[in-house]
Amino acid sequence: MPANSTVDRAAIVSAARRMLERDGVAGLRMRRLAVELGSKPMTLYYHVANKSELLSLVLTDIATEIEWATPTGSPRERMVEIVMDMHRQLSCISWIVPILRTGTTVGTPALALADRFLAAALETGMTELRALSLWRSTWYLATSELMWQAELATRPDDERSWFEKIDPAAIAESAPTVAGMLPRWPQHSAAFDLRAAITAQIDGTIANSALDP
Known part of the structure; x- marks a missing residue:
């Protein structure tokens, strides 16, 4: 199948990035992405094998823009x-x-x-x-x-954290150390x-x- 001349890998990555920023990972679907580009899903698959590859391409694109610090010292x-x-x-x-x-x-x-x-x-x-x-x-x-x-x-x-849902007495025998720490677990976690x-x-x-x- 020949590639759609109006859609290339760069356009796909750019549109996927917009969708991720707007809708999150759950909102990124190849069919929805095709609609976003005014194309068809099969055209997208000509350029990218699957969603996993697309995510890697998006992250690679972003990583090129990040100004990673150049650390000094020992x-x-x-x-x-x-x-x-x-x-x-x-x-x-x-x-x-x-x-x-x-x-x-x-x-x-x-x-x-x-x-x-x-x-x-x-x-x-x-x-x-x-x-x-x-x-x-x-x-x-x-x-x-x-x-x-x-x-x-x-x-x-x-919604409470797991350590707020457990009665220390219920685990005193099976996990005595954890039971003893549970009252202080929130402070330690924070x-x-x-x-x-x-x-x-x-x-x-x-x-x-x-x-x-």
Whole structure:
């Protein structure tokens, strides 16, 4: 089937981005996108294989526009700032969380972040395996926090968190430590510090890598 001369990949990505910003991920459907472009779904599939590929293309397009910070300082300080900058930048994209849940990548331009992080990690003397494992663990922590923040933002005011729904006495025998902490769980949860958690991960890995033979 020949490509529609009035619709190309760039136009599809641009329209998909508008729909995501307006309707969120749930509102992005290939049929609706075709209507948005005044085209037909089969024409879109000539340019993009499926919705997953389209989301990757949109994120790649966005990643080229983000002005990622260029961290300075020690390798440890640079790694912390790279992850925190990633968290800040992605938190500005309101519809990013559902995409992260699908495992879709944030676009090849964002590989510059991984490159800077890995380079800093290797400067500390850790192995490539440790460096990559550290990048993955800090990435998962930062994106999980994005998901948690998004959930809180959309939760009805009268809906309680899981730890507010449990009677400590009901789990006193099976989970005594959790039961004892439940009354203070809201304060501990609110006091969570992502930077401190990321720093602890990085410091722990650096310390452990020093013990490698």
